[in-house]
Amino acid sequence: MTTQRSDFDPLEMDHYRIDRLPKRSRSGVELWLARLGIPLAVLAFIMLGYVWAPDFLLSLDPASLSGSAAARLADTALADLIRQNQLMLAVFAAAMILWTTAALPNYLVSLIVIFALIATGILSEREAYAQLGHPVMWLNIMSFILASMLVKTGLARRFAVWLVLRFGHKASGVFLSFIVINTVMSAFISATTAKAAILLPVFMVIAAMYGARPGDGKNNFGRNIVLQNLLCINLGAGAFMTGSGANLLAVALITGAISGSIYFSDWMIAMLPTMIGLMLLGYILGARVFFPLAEEERIPQVEGGLQRLQAEYEKMGPLSWTEVRAAVLFLAILVLWITDRWHGVSATAVALLGGIVALLPRIGIVEWNDVDIPWHLMLFSAGAYCLGAGFAQTGLPEISVSAFFSYAGIDSDTPFWTVYLLLTGIMALSALVSQAKTMRAMLFVPIAIGAAETLGYSVISLALPVAFLIEHVYVLPFNSKPAALLYETDHYSLGDGFRYGITMMLAGWISIVVLGETWFRFLGITPDGVFGLF
Numbered sequence: 456m457t458t459q460r461s462d463f464d465p466l467e468m469d470h471y472r473i474d475r476l477p478k479r480s481r482s483g484v485e486l487w488l489a490r491l492g493i494p495l496a497v498l499a500f501i502m503l504g505y506v507w508a509p510d511f512l513l514s515l516d517p518a519s520l521s522g523s524a525a526a527r528l529a530d531t532a533l534a535d536l537i538r539q540n541q542l543m544l545a546v547f548a549a550a551m552i553l554w555t556t557a558a559l560p561n562y563l564v565s566l567i568v569i570f571a572l573i574a575t576g577i578l579s580e581r582e583a584y585a586q587l588g589h590p591v592m593w594l595n596i597m598s599f600i601l602a603s604m605l606v607k608t609g610l611a612r613r614f615a616v617w618l619v620l621r622f623g624h625k626a627s628g629v630f631l632s633f634i635v636i637n638t639v640m641s642a643f644i645s646a647t648t649a650k651a652a653i654l655l656p657v658f659m660v661i662a663a664m665y666g667a668r669p670g671d672g673k674n675n676f677g678r679n680i681v682l683q684n685l686l687c688i689n690l691g692a693g694a695f696m697t698g699s700g701a702n703l704l705a706v707a708l709i710t711g712a713i714s715g716s717i718y719f720s721d722w723m724i725a726m727l728p729t730m731i732g733l734m735l736l737g738y739i740l741g742a743r744v745f746f747p748l749a750e751e752e753r754i755p756q757v758e759g760g761l762q763r764l765q766a767e768y769e770k771m772g773p774l775s776w777t778e779v780r781a782a783v784l785f786l787a788i789l790v791l792w793i794t795d796r797w798h799g800v801s802a803t804a805v806a807l808l809g810g811i812v813a814l815l816p817r818i819g820i821v822e823w824n825d826v827d828i829p830w831h832l833m834l835f836s837a838g839a840y841c842l843g844a845g846f847a848q849t850g851l852p853e854i855s856v857s858a859f860f861s862y863a864g865i866d867s868d869t870p871f872w873t874v875y876l877l878l879t880g881i882m883a884l885s886a887l888v889s890q891a892k893t894m895r896a897m898l899f900v901p902i903a904i905g906a907a908e909t910l911g912y913s914v915i916s917l918a919l920p921v922a923f924l925i926e927h928v929y930v931l932p933f934n935s936k937p938a939a940l941l942y943e944t945d946h947y948s949l950g951d952g953f954r955y956g957i958t959m960m961l962a963g964w965i966s967i968v969v970l971g972e973t974w975f976r977f978l979g980i981t982p983d984g985v986f987g988l989f
Contacts, residue, residue: 492558496549504545511858542575543849562831565838586840591700597806598645603826641691651937666756669945675746677946693926694730696722701892705922718796843897853905883964930956
């Protein structure tokens with residue numbers, strides 16, 4: 456539980472910066488998990504790596520392999536391939552335990568993963584260290600540069616405060632405004648943590664205006680404003696290919712398998728309407744079903760609250776030339792992303808160009824000292840990419856899929872929709888036990904690719920719907936960085952977040968199932984498409 460000083464001003468935005476949020480104490484369960492994490496991880500590594508090997512590895516049938524696993528057999532004896540996969544499984548299991556239990560900081564776990572993959576011989580030093588230069592890493596770095604530009608110029612805060620002032624006289628207007636804000640920002644910012652950091656002070660002040668206080672002062676408006684923003688931050692990212700590095704990684708994996716391209720416009724056409732629909736559903740379920748608002752919670756409770764927000768807006772002054780340049784630069788980046796099908800320049804290269812323009816002396820918008828790049832997140836991502844490189848090197852996803860399909864009796868005669876339901880369902884529910892979207896993308900997208908290749912389906916038909924579920928990471932605090940950050944606000948309990956989040960996660964999965972038979976067919980993603988976009 457958090458406490459506040461008696462002189463605390465709940466309408467002061469600076470109180471809600473990330474570095475000023477009070478540290479929330481871990482629950483008893485969380486403390487026990489953290490204590491058990493390291494010994495369990497060590498035990499799992501030793502058992503899986505050196506004591507016991509799963510039957511599906513020991514009974515590996517070379518004839519059942521395809522993809523990278525089959526390619527590895529051309530240069531590696533079967534016994535060596537089994538041994539490498541056993542060690543890969545051990546490293547992966549230990550990493551999952553450490554990440555899930557939060558026994559160590561996630562960036563430190565990533566560094567341990569990189570060392571373990573080198574020490575076990577799964578990756579060479581060159582291959583492991585090269586992951587820090589992955590194109591998605593560069594996109595993340597450029598995204599934080601551009602997000603820093605929004606923070607320095609105040610453009611994002613100006614837009615958010617203006618929209619809330621325009622429509623925030625009633626609770627419904629506030630919630631709908633943040634759907635618009637999150638959708639617009641998701642088109643430009645490829646880091647969900649950066650979006651959360653920008654929006655947190657704004658919606659926390661609004662929560663205070665409507666009478667919500669952390670700890671014992673929780674009310675349903677506060678639960679709604681924080682949980683709905685958490686939902687929209689992630690769903691907004693899922694609306695665009697550039698919404699997060701995990702999306703781009705999934706696209707890179709899929710395009711590598713099809714020797715073709717998936718464009719920004721392709722993803723946006725497929726998912727933007729769906730994500731907006733899910734955000735609206737989240738608003739309806741939150742405000743009317745899970746946390747219905749009392750009459751007094753539908754209007755501002757703090758006298759002068761909107762006036763304070765108006766004063767905050769007026770303090771920003773008139774729209775500056777710097778803000779105009781920032782807006783023009785962001786619009787130019789968005790236009791280049793949307794038209795990538797025609798000019799062929801990658802999303803990462805466009806973001807790199809935007810970062811260069813933003814940093815140019817005299818005509819640029821930010822200086823390097825203004826840029827806030829969270830390098831601990833970069834190191835965390837590098838470790839996750841190393842796991843992906845290890846999967847590609849050993850072929851563990853294909854081997855696991857082949858063994859599972861054999862056990863489940865799934866073969867080329869199995870209906871497409873049975874496999875579709877299975878893979879998308881597993882992808883959706885996997886978010887409950889994961890702390891890394893990137894890792895889920897690296898694990899389940901290759902599995903979907905392997906399944907499609909094994910069963911003779913189009914890679915796009917299975918791998919892309921699986922990728923569309925990457926951003927459903929809002930049920931538990933450890934499921935994503937924004938989830939962990941917003942849980943610290945102490946405006947909702949673990950049970951509140953789980954009830955709301957699991958419902959929206961299931962709604963997200965059901966939407967992908969329904970789209971598979973309707974919109975995705977029309978676009979040519981799933982079989983019998985008529986539009987032929989893919």
